[in-house]
Amino acid sequence: MPTSIDPASSALADLTTPALVVDGTLLQANIDAMAAVLPGPRLRPHVKAHKTTELARRQYAAGHHGFTCATIREVEGMAAAGLGADLLLANEIVDATRIGAVVERGARVTLAVDSPETIEAAASGGVREVVIDVNVGLPRCGCDVADAGVLADHARSLGLSVRGVMGYEGHLMMVTPYAEKQRRVEKAMRTLLQAHEAVGGELVTAGGTGTYQANAWANEIQAGSYVLMDTQYAGLDTPFVQAFWVLGTVISAHPTHAVADVGLKALGMDHGNPRVEGAEVQFVSDEHITFRPSDPVRVGDRVLVTPAHIDPTIAMHERMHVVRADGGREVWPVDLRGW
Template identity: 55%
Template sequence: MQPHTTSQLATPALLVDLDALNGNLRTMSLRHNGAKLRPHTKAHKCTQLANLQLQYGHKTFTCATPREIIGMAAAGVGEDLLLANEVVDRDRLNSLAKVSEKVRVTVAVDSNATIIAAASAGLRDVLIDVNVGLKRCGVAPQLAGQLADFARKQKITVRGVMGYEGHLMMIDSRDKRKLGVAESMRLLAQAATDVGGEIISAGGTGTFDLHDETCINELQAGSYALMDTHYAKLGLPFAQSCFVLGTVISTSQDWLVVDVGLKSLGMDHGNPTVDGFEVLFCSDEHTTLVPSKESASTKVSVGDKLRVVPAHIDPTMAMHELAYLVRGDEIIDSWSIDLRGW
């Protein structure tokens, strides 16, 4: 039987509060409308959620894996898909090339090897990925122009540059984040001049409002739609819209246990939170809680349901097959998390 309320759900179960989600999408689209936002699918891995982002006016999308590109194209969501990541696997590049016959696919490159791999597969559009401070992918800014020349010699269209300032996302002070963004985007601007092309792509949820005076013409934010406790610390205007519903499976005088553990929660940003409780620790299938002082008198019994708020949304989504869309405790719909895998 189809569950109608969250109390009928087997747990752990992923919940998405539809009104909070819509509020987040509206807030972001008012700040970065249309193609000024290239929503990142890595944060939700769900074509139906991407389709809602499309309804808010965004037709271009960022992806982190070939699977995300292929799934988005198969679902017919988006008309310009960017793989903001380096890939050298020949089969996956061939699959992307096939997809690029139907929808525009652009891949990030940061070396001669990634350019040759893309060209050999028949891919035609690239962005030069520039390192703007995060110790991850990206060519050194001063070498970006050279790399673009090499790509053009392979008969590849260089659409511009991207430079993800991920090392700045979690700096507590907004002023310091802003200074860091300005510095990183100076590097990207120089690279953009050397590279040419029309796209200058960067940014994320933590820096969504710090790019008014930078060189970029599109923002790659993803987490803003669902949010997590890690980003909540920054006081951004986005509400928590995703929860992992758990059932209380054991109580003792001093603590209680809910059936949501680190196999249903991204834990790399720390413990989750639960309203009214302190989290003692998480194990594979469990989170142990103690009531906070304010809620010490609230009686919790075995069988009760609690909403656990993940500390990192992206890996949390990748652990679930389905998200239930809710309004309060009523289940409105369910969405498949269909872009999981690589």
């Protein structure tokens, strides 16, 4: 499904560039495609990808009432927006007082813990519910599977309710072919299920956009990128389509190259250069992208830049401009930024 966003459209002429633009129709198509495969509580959308409560409302409307967060600020913002029915902070923190305050105000927040210190921080901060975060192969957070039961006991001894286990198979998102991915995800999830036997609770939470379908063992999936996508995830075989871009303006045009005003401060660069349709991207500077267009461009022309990595890109912008099917536009604040 191609986008109907035309960067040259006069409807976008008033936008200051660089600007995040979203195709609202494609966004909704992505939300619907995911809800068809993982309906209701089978998906716990991760808000770290978009950091936008207005977008989370669309995911809620599609039937997903629990959300995953990566930061305390995301939890606070989601709760303040009335989306705090069941928030999982899928990350360790050593001071949980701000989360305790959110719980005090009536939201339900579950905290990932993987050590005695983070369990004690949860309890002393006023958090009531946790999941035990288990290392399933990605060398990041998560306890050894052998320690999961002991940690759960420790949490319960401090009065915490242990809702289950979490394990993020982030190292498997881009594995191909699909059968190989499935085999390795199963192995990772066998580890998580082993932890679950020792821990108990109703939640076995894992996954992401790269394993949303391959992971048949978790009972909820934490996908986020699927809503808007990026050039890296586009390499996978999924029903999800690119639905956001950074709109730029050509500010300098030469026989050998052109320059638009979309730079390092408007693009997450850890996955490499972004793409520009019909052009070869040469390099990106703080406020510039230099590219070689196949057809000549002129100063003042608009271009759509497709980011290589959605999450850090969106976190750099104050707002997204959502273009509706009728050509109308809404502004959604990217209101969950910062820490």
